[in-house]
Amino acid sequence: MTRPWDVFFEEKMRRIFLEKKSVVDIGGGLRIDKEKNNRYDRSREWLLPLTKKVDYKILDKVPDYHPDIVGDIHALPFDDNSQDALICIAVLEHVEDPALAVREMYRTLKPGGFCFIYVPFLYYYHAHEGYYKDFWRFTKDGLEHLTKDFSKREMIGVRGPIETLVRLSPLGRWKVLCSLGFFFDKLAGKLSSNQVSGYNIFLVK
Numbered sequence: 001m002t003r004p005w006d007v008f009f010e011e012k013m014r015r016i017f018l019e020k021k022s023v024v025d026i027g028g029g030l031r032i033d034k035e036k037n038n039r040y041d042r043s044r045e046w047l048l049p050l051t052k053k054v055d056y057k058i059l060d061k062v063p064d065y066h067p068d069i070v071g072d073i074h075a076l077p078f079d080d081n082s083q084d085a086l087i088c089i090a091v092l093e094h095v096e097d098p099a100l101a102v103r104e105m106y107r108t109l110k111p112g113g114f115c116f117i118y119v120p121f122l123y124y125y126h127a128h129e130g131y132y133k134d135f136w137r138f139t140k141d142g143l144e145h146l147t148k149d150f151s152k153r154e155m156i157g158v159r160g161p162i163e164t165l166v167r168l169s170p171l172g173r174w175k176v177l178c179s180l181g182f183f184f185d186k187l188a189g190k191l192s193s194n195q196v197s198g199y200n201i202f203l204v205k
Helices: 004-019 042-051 098-108 140-146 161-168 175-187
Strands: 022-026 055-060 083-089 109-120 152-158 198-204
Touching: 004 042, 004 109, 004 152, 004 198, 083 098, 098 109, 098 140, 140 152, 140 198, 161 175
Parallel strands: 022 055, 022 083, 083 109
Antiparallel strands: 109 198, 152 198
16 A cells, blocks of 8 residues: 555655755665665665765764764754755654754755655654664654744655554554554544654755
8 A cells, every 4th residue: 555655755755866966864864775874774775776866975973884974963064055955864853952953954955955854753762772862752843843944844744643553562563454554544534643653854945
C-alpha cells in the first residue's frame, strides 16, 4: 500500500536532487552511503543515481563514521546564504537546542534554498550511547513555530494514530500488522490526524 508520507518524501527528494547543484545531508539521515554512515537503508537505493548528479556531502558532529564534513548543527561551518539544499532527517530530536539548529539551517541556505526535515512526535526513546542522546519530540504547532521564518512550508504527518500505536508496541516488528494499522487509519479517515509518529517537512527559504 502506498503511504502518502512516502510519496511526499520521494517527490521532495527528487525535487531537491534534480533542481539543486549541491546537497548537505546533516547527520547522514538518508542512510545511502555505506562508507560514511552508521546505518544503511536498502529501501533508499533509488536515490543513489540522483546523488551522483549533484555535489552530495554528509555532515556529522563526529568523525567516527567518516563524514565529508565534521561540524555541529548548532554552528554550521558554512557562510550565510551559501547552501543550495539541506537534509536533516531524525536529527533535531537529538540536539540540545533544536531552535538554534533550525536558525542555523535558515542562515546558511541561499534565498530559494530547499530544506527537508523529518522529526518524531509519538515515537519511542532512541538514544545511541556515546553518539547522541534523545531530547525532544515535536508537535505540528511546535514545528510551525520553529520554521516560521521560511517563505514556504509543506508538512505531512507520518503514520496515523492506529499504525503509530502498532509501531510503539511489540507488534510493530511485524510489517503486516503495521500495514493493517495503515489500512484501518485510512478506513477511519485518520490519516490527517495530529496523533502521528512524526512529520516530514519541506521548506523553502
